[in-house]
Amino acid sequence: MIDSVKLDQPGEGRLAHAPSHHPGVPRAKVGVVVANLGTPDATDYWSMRRYLSEFLSDKRVVDYANWKWQPLLQLIILTKRPFSSGKAYRSIWNTEKDESPLLTITRAQTEKLTERLKALYGDSVDVDFCMRYGNPSTKSVLNRMKEKGCERIVFFPLYPQYGSPTTATANDEAFRALMKMKWQPSIRTVPAYFDQPSYIQALANSVTDVYRQLETRPTKLVASYHGVPERYLLEGDPYHCQCQKTTRLLREALGFGKEEVDTAFQSQFGPEKWVGPATVEHVASLARQGHKHIAIMSPAFSSDCVETLEEIKEEIHDSFMAAGGETFSYIPCLNDRDDHIAALVDVINNELSGWLPKP
Structure with a gap:
């Protein structure tokens, strides 16, 4: 079990022997954050433009010099591309939940991972998901994890093969979030698992x-x-x-x-x-x-x-x-198939080694 601060009572509380004005400290645990590519919030022009601008401004995705790329992107590409991309998204949109299928599926994967990991580790592990582009943002999720007492975090980009425009940019965004924290959690990034x-x-x-x-x-x-x-x-x-x-x-x-x-x-x-x-x-x-x-x-x-x-x-x-x-x-992607979730749990268990006892 991970080391944790000694509290007067379970959950968030006052540090033992701390002065009365000391801020509350949540009980220490491990966070697991799965990260996917991203999704627009809606399919209208401005939602698509915000999403595409964030995505196509990422130097990991398009690494041309800003003076050359940004005028082309902002003045030409983003005047037309949101219309065609919005049409593509509307053809697959989850109208019942008013969200993209990627968001629906990633949430379902996270729910199943939460169930599996809770069965293995109890309340010692907290699971959540984020998107590199769009919402929920990487920064907001990592901040929420830290506030919940996750002093150690396994950051898991859901890309089996390592790629600079995918795995690397997801990790970059996680590190940028850490740069703003007064008290950084320890973090492990999950390597490629294509041969798992x-x-x-x-x-x-x-x-x-x-x-x-x-x-x-x-x-x-x-x-x-x-x-x-x-x-x-x-x-x-x-x-x-x-x-x-x-x-x-x-x-x-x-x-x-x-x-x-x-x-x-x-x-x-x-x-x-x-x-x-x-x-x-x-x-x-x-x-x-x-x-x-x-x-x-x-x-x-x-x-x-x-x-x-x-x-x-x-x-x-x-x-x-x-x-x-x-x-x-x-042949559909693996999505939230049980054998896929089991494979992801295998990867996560390996990264939790040394932080939590083997289940």
Whole structure:
């Protein structure tokens, strides 16, 4: 059990032997914060513009000099992009809860993680989630954790493969929040978990579950990852290599042959050369080669979002069908599947080592 200050009574109270005017101190515990990419608060123009401006102003996402990029972003891109992005979000929006599917799913994942970790550690662990862009913000959640007595925090970006525009920027935002605190909690950031056996098995299970429901077996499984400029790979970002290894480990877990599984990359943006092949072009090529039934999945996304529910299920689907494809089977992200939650708990347990006794 972690060391904690001695209080006169459980919960928040006065330090033993402290003067009467000493501020209350909550009982020490460990926080677990899962971090996802982000979401606009709504789909209207100004909500989308605020979200896109925050996202596309991040130097981890677009690392061009401000004098070159910001005028282009603010005066040209953000005059048009909020309309098209808003339309994309409206096509997948959770109208019942008036929020994006990413927010709905991340909340569901957090609730299940809370249940699992409470069963293992009782009240010693507090679980919450934040978004790198949009709400709930990283700063607000880390501040709330600190106020609740979390003197140690496991910060968990939900990206299986490490990427500078994903994992690194989430960690950056957490560190910026710590810079404003008088009393910083100790913090551990979770490394890439793309080769975690239970994560790979959950991916394999998701494929098997969908294939079992299909009348005919797809002749090709496409693992589509979010793309990055090729320059990132050449500058040392391991994301591309970790994506390739994820596909190999998944293929081996499924027992599929090399010819049955392809790796591709989606969501290209800007004039630079990106890692490839581009998913939207690759699926069309597969159709022209005679693959009339393919399945596609997104192992880099822990939750279904606009890149999967709109880009894959609409734009990439349409590209395949227009090129002569006949059946396009989408395999959902792992979301709040029980085997996915179990895999995330495995990762968290490893990071809690030395802070809490093994369950």
